[in-house]
Amino acid sequence: MAILIQNIKELIQVEDAPQIMARGAAMSQLQTIQNAWLLVEGDRIIDFGKMPFIDFGIRNSEFGLTVIDAAGKMVFPSFCDSHTHLVYAGSREIEYIDKIKGFSYEEIAKRGGGILNSARRLHEASEDQLVEQAMERLNEIIMFGTGAVEIKSGYGLNLEDEMKMLRVIRKLQKLTPLTIAPTFLGAHAVPSEYKGKQGEFVNLVINEMIPQVASEKLASYIDVFCDRGFFTVEETTKILEAGLKYGLRPKIHANELDYSGGIQVGVRHNALSVDHLEFTGQAEIDCLLESETMPTILPGAAFFLEMAYAPVRQMITAGLPVAMASDFNPGSSPSGNMQFILSMACIKYRMLPEEAINAVTINGAYAMGLSKDYGSIARGKKANVFITKPIPTYAFMPYAYGSNKVDTVILNGEVIFDSSYLKPD
Ligand code: NIG
Numbered sequence: 001m002a003i004l005i006q007n008i009k010e011l012i013q014v015e016d017a018p019q020i021m022a023r024g025a026a027m028s029q030l031q032t033i034q035n036a037w038l039l040v041e042g043d044r045i046i047d048f049g050k051m052p053f054i055d056f057g058i059r060n061s062e063f064g065l066t067v068i069d070a071a072g073k074m075v076f077p078s079f080c081d082s083h084t085h086l087v088y089a090g091s092r093e094i095e096y097i098d099k100i101k102g103f104s105y106e107e108i109a110k111r112g113g114g115i116l117n118s119a120r121r122l123h124e125a126s127e128d129q130l131v132e133q134a135m136e137r138l139n140e141i142i143m144f145g146t147g148a149v150e151i152k153s154g155y156g157l158n159l160e161d162e163m164k165m166l167r168v169i170r171k172l173q174k175l176t177p178l179t180i181a182p183t184f185l186g187a188h189a190v191p192s193e194y195k196g197k198q199g200e201f202v203n204l205v206i207n208e209m210i211p212q213v214a215s216e217k218l219a220s221y222i223d224v225f226c227d228r229g230f231f232t233v234e235e236t237t238k239i240l241e242a243g244l245k246y247g248l249r250p251k252i253h254a255n256e257l258d259y260s261g262g263i264q265v266g267v268r269h270n271a272l273s274v275d276h277l278e279f280t281g282q283a284e285i286d287c288l289l290e291s292e293t294m295p296t297i298l299p300g301a302a303f304f305l306e307m308a309y310a311p312v313r314q315m316i317t318a319g320l321p322v323a324m325a326s327d328f329n330p331g332s333s334p335s336g337n338m339q340f341i342l343s344m345a346c347i348k349y350r351m352l353p354e355e356a357i358n359a360v361t362i363n364g365a366y367a368m369g370l371s372k373d374y375g376s377i378a379r380g381k382k383a384n385v386f387i388t389k390p391i392p393t394y395a396f397m398p399y400a401y402g403s404n405k406v407d408t409v410i411l412n413g414e415v416i417f418d419s420s421y422l423k424p425d
């Protein structure tokens with residue numbers, strides 16, 4: 001099966017020589033082709049160029065050719081959402097109301113809400129219920145343009161339930177056309193039965209959970225919530241070292257609530273990414289500059305919890321790359337809409353549309369270890385793209401916040417969603 005998209009108003013984020021990420025000044029570079037065509041065969045991008053499309057016999061090949069006319073529309077590489085917790089049971093709007101009344105995220109957590117609340121609900125839910133709820137969320141983010149997504153465990157807080165979450169993620173990998181990067185987040189919060197015995201819980205993560213996760217090959221990455229009131233730098237060090245012995249590369253929660261040392265401990269262990277980063281100063285920026293770690297910002301959580309916004313302009317000016325992800329979870333960011341993240345990037349972090357697009361595509365792909373195959377339109381990369389509705393410029397994507405500008409979704413070289421099906425004949 002081959003697909004030719006022709007008369008594309010503008011083909012976005014094309015690369016002749018693919019880069020693994022965009023950093024510093026390069027984040028404002030975005031290569032595009034106006035009046036373009038894109039050819040996909042099997043699950044790969046074969047070629048692209050300027051109209052007219054020269055037919056070298058594809059039309060008569062054994063694959064057959066579907067032609068899509070994209071006049072007035074643009075084609076983007078699918079979004080790469082490198083940080084989510086989208087396997088969870090139920091929702092937490094009660095806490096949302098508490099937040100409106102003035103309680104902080106940490107106060108809610110101390111009262112047994114927050115992550116512990118989701119852990120109780122997850123414990124009661126069956127694997128099938130979790131799969132069903134997560135599939136709904138995955139189908140929704142597909143329609144908003146996401147093509148690859150990281151999903152964490154972390155609402156288990158004991159061996160059995162953590163394994164249940166990771167097995168659900170494995171099932172999702174078989175059920176969805178999305179590419180999923182699985183992360184083990186055993187140390188997300190200390191369960192109430194370990195109150196005052198946090199060291200014992202850390203040992204449980206190290207001695208029982210990590211070996212089991214590794215033996216069933218259920219995760220590629222390891223995460224720790226290294227922050228004030230959650231896990232210390234020392235505990236994080238122990239957990240990351242244990243994970244690295246099993247080949248689990250760190251991708252950690254850091255500096256959301258304080259200058260926690262999380263960024264430094266992540267970089268010391270060659271983390272693929274450090275995420276949140278609301279509390280980032282010059283020392284943290286200097287440390288990241290010496291690393292291969294992707295600083296990842298989660299605008300949805302900062303917005304939903306009304307936190308300070310990470311100093312993204314300062315980071316980019318210093319020469320750092322920045323990725324942006326949704327953090328889709330029931331407590332701090334109950335949305336996986338990456339188009340909203342794109343708008344937040346421009347509005348709240350003062351990123352240019354080009355920088356924001358790089359943050360949610362190639363840099364997000366890097367933060368999942370997937371940038372060789374995802375995150376841009378390049379020959380040989382996975383054919384994960386979306387066609388927009390007719391839009392005047394690509395800056396319209398972040399500008400027109402709140403509405404869905406995605407018209408057609410192609411994942412693994414197949415049309416997965418086409419909004420014209422929704423239109424009356
Ligand atoms: O990324 N910060 C830690 N974990 C999640 C929130 C999880 C929850 O509240 O359920 C986050 O914001």
Ligand code: FE
Nearest residue numbers: 083085253327
């Ligand atoms: Fe998170």
